[in-house]
Amino acid sequence: MVRLAENTYGKCQVRVVRVKRDNPMHSFQEWSVEILLTGEFGECFTTGDNSRILATDTMKNTVYSLARDTKAESIEDFAFELSDYLIRNNPQVREATISIVSVPWTHIHVDGTTFPSAFQQTSGELQTTTVSYARGEEVAVTSGLKNLVVMKTANSGFEGFIRDSHTTLPETADRLLGTAVRAQWKYSSSSLDFDRLRGFARNTLLKTFAEHESRSVQHTLYAMGNALLEGAPEVEDIEITMPNKHCLLVDLSRFGKTNPNEIFVPTDEPYGYIEARLCRGN
Numbered sequence: 408m409v410r411l412a413e414n415t416y417g418k419c420q421v422r423v424v425r426v427k428r429d430n431p432m433h434s435f436q437e438w439s440v441e442i443l444l445t446g447e448f449g450e451c452f453t454t455g456d457n458s459r460i461l462a463t464d465t466m467k468n469t470v471y472s473l474a475r476d477t478k479a480e481s482i483e484d485f486a487f488e489l490s491d492y493l494i495r496n497n498p499q500v501r502e503a504t505i506s507i508v509s510v511p512w513t514h515i516h517v518d519g520t521t522f523p524s525a526f527q528q529t530s531g532e533l534q535t536t537t538v539s540y541a542r543g544e545e546v547a548v549t550s551g552l553k554n555l556v557v558m559k560t561a562n563s564g565f566e567g568f569i570r571d572s573h574t575t576l577p578e579t580a581d582r583l584l585g586t587a588v589r590a591q592w593k594y595s596s597s598s599l600d601f602d603r604l605r606g607f608a609r610n611t612l613l614k615t616f617a618e619h620e621s622r623s624v625q626h627t628l629y630a631m632g633n634a635l636l637e638g639a640p641e642v643e644d645i646e647i648t649m650p651n652k653h654c655l656l657v658d659l660s661r662f663g664k665t666n667p668n669e670i671f672v673p674t675d676e677p678y679g680y681i682e683a684r685l686c687r688g689n
């Protein structure tokens with residue numbers, strides 16, 4: 408006896424660019440949208456009956472069409488609009504989960520001149536959101552960022568860890584701490600000023616990383632999440648991933664030179680991996 412268990416379907420990486428030309432200073436947004444639906448789709452899997460299937464190609468077109476009319480500025484508001492449209496127009500859909508990744512483009516700015524219709528990407532950092540709308544239930548909004556690459560050249564040490572027969576790592580009170588932050592924070596409501604909150608969250612994570620007297624990546628990760636939860640009552644919990652992008656001190660004594668923490672070799676692998684979720688309450 409075989410039974411169809413959990414199932415979902417949808418469209419991934421629907422890329423859309425939105426240009427606003429209503430004043431000479433154009434705006435340019437690039438989004439990659441993912442739609443996943445759950446609902447009454449069992450017959451499609453088990454008997455090949457497609458009569459309840461909204462084609463994923465139609466989902467893709469729906470993204471383009473809603474993007475043309477939407478007033479949404481934030482990816483959260485657009486994701487909600489899309490989920491709401493899909494739920495309202497498709498009784499067979501129980502839950503629509505929309506994830507959007509936003510690619511940062513900024514106006515080109517050179518020698519004090521901002522070029523109103525020319526843009527550049529200045530980093531590989533991405534802004535993210537996932538909005539889940541289950542029919543008749545509260546809408547759940549999670550926002551975040553990924554590939555926020557940061558480095559500390561002071562106020563970071565790693566000491567007091569276990570020393571056993573396999574330990575070679577020296578203790579240090581002064582090392583480089585580099586990482587690519589991925590963070591996802593869950594909101595307590597679906598109608599908030601998401602762009603303002605995103606700015607606050609990003610600034611809080613960056614400022615805490617920069618200022619923290621770090622005893623480890625774990626210690627700094629906790630401080631970053633804690634600062635956001637203390638500063639933003641709208642945030643219910645936060646999950647942060649911080650790979651340790653090791654920069655190893657080069658032994659220059661072989662060349663008769665000292666190396667007072669100035670010459671390092673960045674290594675991609677292997678790398679340390681630190682992840683935690685912080686939430687409110689006990």
Ligand SMILES: O=c1[nH]c(=O)c2[nH]c(=O)[nH]c2[nH]1
Nearest residue numbers: 565576622623624625651679
């Ligand atoms: O911040 C760190 N945490 C660790 O758990 C660890 N382990 C390691 O080798 N280096 C580091 N650094």
